[in-house]
Amino acid sequence: MKMPIYLQEPPEILITPEGVRTDGRGPHDLRPIKMTVGVLNRADGSAYVEWGGNRILAAVYGPREVHPKHLTLPDRALVRCRYNMAPFSTEERKRPGPDRRSIELSKVIREALLPAIFVDKYPGTVIDIFVEIIRSDAGTRCAGTTAASLALADAGIAMRGLVTALAVGRVGDWIVMDPNHDEDMYGDVDVPVAFLMEDKEITLLQLDGPLTEDEFNEALDLAMKGADLVYEMQKEALRRPYLVVERSVAGRES
Amino acid sequence: MSLLVKNREIVLPGQLLAKGNLKPGENVYVDGRGFLRSSKVGLVDLSRGEVRVIPLRGVYMPKVEDIVVGVVSRVAGNTVLLDINSPYTGVLLLPRSREGRRSGRRRTFSVGDVVLAKVRAFDGASNPLLTVEGEGLGKLSGGTIIKVNPAKVPRIIGKRRSMINLLRDKIGRDIVVGRNGFVWVKVRDLQSSLLLERALRLIERESHVPGLSDRVTDLLEGGIAAELPNSDYREV
Numbered sequence: 191m192k193m194p195i196y197l198q199e200p201p202e203i204l205i206t207p208e209g210v211r212t213d214g215r216g217p218h219d220l221r222p223i224k225m226t227v228g229v230l231n232r233a234d235g236s237a238y239v240e241w242g243g244n245r246i247l248a249a250v251y252g253p254r255e256v257h258p259k260h261l262t263l264p265d266r267a268l269v270r271c272r273y274n275m276a277p278f279s280t281e282e283r284k285r286p287g288p289d290r291r292s293i294e295l296s297k298v299i300r301e302a303l304l305p306a307i308f309v310d311k312y313p314g315t316v317i318d319i320f321v322e323i324i325r326s327d328a329g330t331r332c333a334g335t336t337a338a339s340l341a342l343a344d345a346g347i348a349m350r351g352l353v354t355a356l357a358v359g360r361v362g363d364w365i366v367m368d369p370n371h372d373e374d375m376y377g378d379v380d381v382p383v384a385f386l387m388e389d390k391e392i393t394l395l396q397l398d399g400p401l402t403e404d405e406f407n408e409a410l411d412l413a414m415k416g417a418d419l420v421y422e423m424q425k426e427a428l429r430r431p432y433l434v435v436e437r438s439v440a441g442r443e444s
Numbered sequence: 445m446s447l448l449v450k451n452r453e454i455v456l457p458g459q460l461l462a463k464g465n466l467k468p469g470e471n472v473y474v475d476g477r478g479f480l481r482s483s484k485v486g487l488v489d490l491s492r493g494e495v496r497v498i499p500l501r502g503v504y505m506p507k508v509e510d511i512v513v514g515v516v517s518r519v520a521g522n523t524v525l526l527d528i529n530s531p532y533t534g535v536l537l538l539p540r541s542r543e544g545r546r547s548g549r550r551r552t553f554s555v556g557d558v559v560l561a562k563v564r565a566f567d568g569a570s571n572p573l574l575t576v577e578g579e580g581l582g583k584l585s586g587g588t589i590i591k592v593n594p595a596k597v598p599r600i601i602g603k604r605r606s607m608i609n610l611l612r613d614k615i616g617r618d619i620v621v622g623r624n625g626f627v628w629v630k631v632r633d634l635q636s637s638l639l640l641e642r643a644l645r646l647i648e649r650e651s652h653v654p655g656l657s658d659r660v661t662d663l664l665e666g667g668i669a670a671e672l673p674n675s676d677y678r679e680v
Binding site: 234235252253254255264265306308311312313314315343344345346347348349350351352386387388389425428429432433435436439443 | 454456457458459471473475476481483484485499500501502503505531532533568569570595649650652653655659
């Protein structure tokens with residue numbers, strides 16, 4: 191996958207009248223996405239996602255014993271989430287440690303995933319979710335949520351379904367799918383959305399910038415279409431390790 | 445009867461399994477419209493009108509009557525705490541010393557001891573209560589513990605204990621499989637212990653592919669020299 195080159199200056203034009211974007215995509219195209227599950231041996235569940243220029247690791251530990259003890263919920267599992275950006279994940283070195291932005295994203299990712307988890311099956315325990323941004327390129331909260339949902343499923347935690355997240359946005363008059371770095375910085379509107387795919391329940395919806403009602407509906411429809419595509423990739427990623435074993439067994443026996 | 449997936453197919457959380465009058469079994473839930481969906485990554489199993497999903501991964505959640513292998517992590521008076529490879533700590537309450545003396549069996553536990561116990565009570569609100577009263581239960585002396593994926597324990601035991609009997613025949617009598625994913629083993633030589641570990645890893649990795657016991661037999665017959673793909677299945 192070729193790494194897109196970013197300009198220090200805002201690009202002169204974000205989208206041509208024909209709808210060609212700065213990375214050559216059409217308005218309704220996703221960036222290239224790759225997902226792998228079970229990449230960390232020490233975690234109970236894990237996933238690695240490449241989404242455009244984003245590189246994201248998600249790890250899930252648990253259900254396990256709660257520490258500190260007083261946080262224990264007697265009737266259900268506690269779900270904790272930490273979103274963290276590596277110091278080298280951005281163009282300018284990011285000061286390590288949680289800041290206002292990553293505290294917010296930890297919160298929204300947790301809340302986007304929580305409705306999917308059957309927390310009452312694991313009373314008195316904790317499920318810890320870690321989302322580590324290794325390289326960032328716009329839309330990390332959505333790619334992170336998507337990865338974390340895979341890691342939860344990989345950990346064998348009981349869930350209503352997978353959570354799929356992606357952003358849509360507006361650039362000038364265009365409603366675009368999956369805004370890239372340029373569009374995120376200099377575009378007009380950014381709408382991150384997460385769906386619980388089982389019944390398309392929306393578990394995350396943020397809006398940064400003005401949209402008319404028609405534009406909003408168009409954006410949400412586009413997000414739903416995009417989510418369907420990402421969902422297929424998630425399902426393929428979860429099945430892949432088992433199919434690989436199946437094939438290797440068949441190969442050994444023939 | 446309207447199963448929407450093939451029996452033994454790999455399903456994912458949220459996947460629609462069946463509509464109609466099938467009963468939801470373990471790891472299956474009923475959604476808002478009354479359809480049956482999977483809650484885990486696993487294999488579908490339909491038997492006697494009940495759909496269940498056999499999980500492929502997951503931690504050990506205690507169930508009453510389960511036989512578990514635990515490692516003593518703390519002793520406080522007549523309470524013994526056991527690591528049972530679970531989000532919960534096993535609690536073993538020893539009988540009052542006088543009763544213990546009367547039954548003629550002295551039971552002392554120290555940290556690090558391996559104990560075969562049964563889950564007597566578990567309500568989710570407090571830690572599971574264990575007991576060592578029962579045939580074959582109690583301290584396991586010597587030996588080592590091999591940790592396996594708890595979701596695969598039923599495969600290690602096999603239908604009507606076929607797999608565990610196979611392992612015992614080929615490797616040694618002293619193999620005890622706890623429902624919690626701790627396998628206790630005492631063998632004479634390192635070779636057997638390595639062979640057992642290989643067999644367990646093979647079961648963990650390939651249990652979802654039909655013909656498992658044949659492959660395990662092949663491995664055990666071939667001995668430690670038998671070629672086995674070393675790579676973890678997850679390294680795709």
